[in-house]
Amino acid sequence: MKRIISGVVMLIAIGFLACNNTKAKEEKAENIQIQKVNDMNNLISIVEISVTDFARAVKFYQTVLGIAIEEMEMDGNQMGVLPNDEGTVNVFLVKGNDCKPTTDGAVLYLNAGNDLQPMLDKVEQNGGQVIVPKTEISPEMGYFALFIDTEGNKLGLHSAQ
Structure with a gap:
């Protein structure tokens, strides 16, 4: 037992x-x-903004954002590389057969620094359309605005003030 x-x-x-x-x-x-x-430094690593007129899109983003965009070609696609710091999200303007600008789907918010208003003012001056003016999210989260770029993409701007 x-x-x-x-x-x-x-x-x-x-x-x-x-x-x-x-x-x-x-x-x-x-x-x-x-x-x-x-x-991982960022959950998102690459963003492609589809364009139909590459030269027009490069001019629009360089002027509105106040940056220089490096142009290159890869696998038959025209690409514009927006400047970024190492370990941050890579953003590209892309013109290719499978690229279609859209106002539907996810919205990419660009960092507009301390105050988004100066960038937003340049949107319509350069062929874009403001669809939501500078709007406060909350005192802690700052402000946002939405616009349609020259290619027909809906994007946003975000800033602390």
Whole structure:
């Protein structure tokens, strides 16, 4: 009888340890996955803004944003590379067969620095259309505005003030 009880206790102990070991492995895998996500600088790494008239789009964004756009060609697509710091999101203007400007879908908000109004003022002066003027989100989150660029894309601007 002692042997049977010892055997049952032993089986219960083995089952308990096996369950705990599996749970520990699952928790470890989950922690590794969370760590991988947390190690990324940005969840989004590349954004492509579709354009139909490449020269017009480059001129519009250079003027409105006050930046120089590097032009290049890749796999038959014309591309304009917006300047960025290492480890931040890469933004490209892209003209190609599969690229269609749109006002539907996700909206890309461009960082307009401390105050978006000077950039927003340049939108209509350069062929774009303001569809939502500078609007406060909240004192903590700052301001936003929405516009349609010269190519027909809906984008936003965001600033602290």
